[in-house]
Amino acid sequence: MTKHDHSTSRETPPAGIVSTETWESICRQMAEGQYNLLSLWGDDGFVRMAVWDIDANATHIVSLDCPDGTFPSVARHHLPALRQERTIRDLFGLAPLDAPDERPWLDHGKWGVRAPLGQKLPATAPAPYVFLPVEGESLHKIPVGPVHAGIIEPGHFRFTASGETVVRLEERLGYVHKGIEQLMAGADLSHAAKLAGRVSGDSAVACQLAFARAAENARGIEAPPRAHRLRALMAEMERIANHFGDIGAICNDAAFSLMLAHCGVLRERVLRAADACFGHRLMRDVIVPGGVAADIGAKEIDILRGLLEGLQKDFSRLVQLYDNTPSLLERTVGTGVLRSKLARQYAAGGYIGRASGRDFDARRMVNYPPYGDLQFEVPVRADGDVNARVWIRILEVRQSLALIGQLLDGLPEGGISAAVPSAPASGEGFALVEGFRGDIFVWLALGKDGHVRRCHLRDPSWFQWPLLEAVIEGNIVADFPLCNKSFNCSYSGHDL
DSSP: OOEEESOOOSOOOOOEEOOHHHHHHHHHHHHTTSEEEEEEEEETTEEEEEEEETTTTEEEEEEEEOTTSEEEOSTTTOGGGHHHHHHHHHHHOOEEETOSOOSOSSOOSOSSEESTTTTOEEOOOOOOOOOOOOOOTTOEEEEEOSSOSSSOOOOEEEEEEETTEEEEEEEEOOTTOOOHHHHHTTOOHHHHHHHHTTSSGGGHHHHHHHHHHHHHHHHTOOOOHHHHHHHHHHHHHHHHHHHHHHHHHHHHHTTOHHHHHHHHHHHHHHHHHHHHHHSSTTOTTOEETTEESOOOOHHHHHHHHHHHHHHHHHHHHHHHHHHTOHHHHHHHTTSSOOOHHHHHHTTOOHHHHHTTTOOOOHHHHTOOTTGGGSOOOOOOOSOOSHHHHHHHHHHHHHHHHHHHHHHHHTOOOSOSBOOOOOSSOOEEEEEEEEOSSSEEEEEEEEOTTSSEEEEEEEOGGGGTHHHHHHHHTTSBGGGHHHHHHHHOOOHHHHHO
16 A cells, blocks of 8 residues: 555545455545545456545555455446446456446457456457447437547547537547556566656656656655756646647637647747757656656756747737637637536546636645745636636646746756665555646556566546546537547547
8 A cells, every 4th residue: 555645634545455345435435525536447356446535635545356356346436437447347357346337448359368467368259339329309320430530549439419419429449559558567667667658649758757756656766856857847848838739729620720820839849949958859758767867958948948938928929819819719618518516526637627626736736846846826717618728728838837937947956867776676656747638647566576567557538538528418519629629638648
C-alpha cells in the first residue's frame, strides 16, 4: 500500500490487501461522493484501485486478491469504473461479478490470444459487438469511423438520431491499443520512461513526468531543485502548445478558420522554441527518473523570454477576436453542456472538469515540486459548454505564460539529475501529475532485478470519453465535431 497525505481530517480506507467486504464498502463510498476514482487496473491475480480522498486531499491504493479469477464489480456501484473494468477482463481475464456491461472493450478479437497479461488463453472467434439498443419512433443510426476523413486516430461513433437531433451516442474505442503495459514489463527504468513518453504524443512531457515521479517514489529519491523547475517549464510549454492548437481547431469546426491559422502560428512558435531549448519539438525523452537529461543556458533563456513576450502580445489580440465574433459565439455558447454533477461523478480532469465547476488541479492539490513555490490560479467556470471549455484554455494559457516567467526568474543553479540507486531493487511507487488534458496517474512496481514488474498509466481520457456521449445528447449531429474537439480526448492515451 502506498499513500500520499496532504492533510488528515478523517478515517481513510485501509492499506494494502483488503477483504471483499471492504472493497465493496469503498465502492459504495465512491458512489456517495466521498472518494473519486483515480484508476482501476489488473495485476497478477489482483485488482488494484486508486482513489482520491476528497476531504483529506490524499491518494489511497487498495488491492483485492482474486484467487478464483473474479472480483466484485466496481461499476455496479460507480459507473465511471465500467470501461476500466471491461479492460481488466480483456487484458488479465479477471471477471467482474454482477457487472452492468460484460462486453469486451480493448479486445477486438485480433490479438491471437485472450487475456494476454494474465491467463493467456487461446483465441476464439469474437462475437459481433452489439451496440446498446435505443427505442423510439422515427429513429435512424449514423455510423462514423473508425476510419475518418482527416488525419486522426481511429475510433467508432454510433449515433442514434431523430431527424438532426442526437438521441444517443455510443463510442467504440481500442483500435490503437499498443500493449504498453506488456512492453513495459521487464524493461529497465530508462526504456520504460521512453515508452511512457510515447503513450500519447501530445502529452509526452506529462506522461514522462508522472512515470519519473512514480519511479522516484519507488526508489525513495528526489530530483534536484533545478530539475524540478526545468520539468515544470517543459510541462507549461506543452500545455500552452496544446491549448493553442485546440482553440484554433475548435474555432475551425465552427467554420472560423482564421483562428485556426493564427493559433497554429503560435503553437509552431512554442514547438520551435522547445526544439531549440530541449532538442525535440515535443520535448520527448528529456524527463528521466532522477531528474532531466538536458539543461538550458543563457542562450536558451533568451529564446524563451522572447517567446513569452511575443505570445503575450499576439494571444491577447486573438482572444479579442474570439470574444468579438458573434457568429462564432453562436456556435459555442450553450452547445455541448456537461452538467457539473456528471463532471464530479466521473472526476473529469483538466479543462473539461474545470469548465463544469470541478475545481481540481493536481499541481495545486498534490502540490508536487516546484508548484508549491509558484503563484498561479486555477480558472473554473460553471457554464459547462463549448465556450466555457475554450475560455478555460484561454485562462490557462495566461497562467502558464506567467508560470514560465516565474520559472525562468527563479531557476536555481546546481545539478539536474540524482542517481537512481540499484538497490534495494524491488519497490512500488505512484504519482499524480497535471497534464494539459487533466490529471495523469502512474502506478509502478519494480522487480528484484530493478526492472519494471508492472506499470499502469491512466490517461485523463479514460474518464472524459464517456462524458462526450452525454454532452452531445439533444444537440444536432452537425455540432458533434465542435463538442468532440472541445473535449479533445486522446485515442492513443486511452487505448494504451
